[in-house]
Amino acid sequence: VAGMVMFGVFGSFAKSTYGDLETVCTADGRCPADRQADIDAGKRDQTIANVSLVVGVSGLIAGTSLFLLEPEIDDSATASVRLEVSPTYLGLGGRF
Secondary structure (H helix, E strand, O other): OHHHHHHHHHHHHHHHHHHHHHHHOOOOOOOOHHHHHHHHHHHHHHHHHHHHHHHHHHHHHHHHHHHHHOOOOOHHHOOEEEEEEEOOEEEEEEEO
């Protein structure tokens, strides 16, 4: 789930950065040299968003698979405790 949140956050950062760059860059993709830091930040944020998406989806698939493929628990195999009483003995017994 954290991966999906990071995807949303960094994807939004990247989209905002690229939106800002569209206003100052030419149609053929040339941007002013003083905006190189913004270009690098946008690429970094996009990479983080993409990796986070892969990690998030992988985690969701793994979690769902484990949940769906979990073997049923045999109720007869559960632990039990019993009180043992006799004329000469008082104790606890159990099965695990």
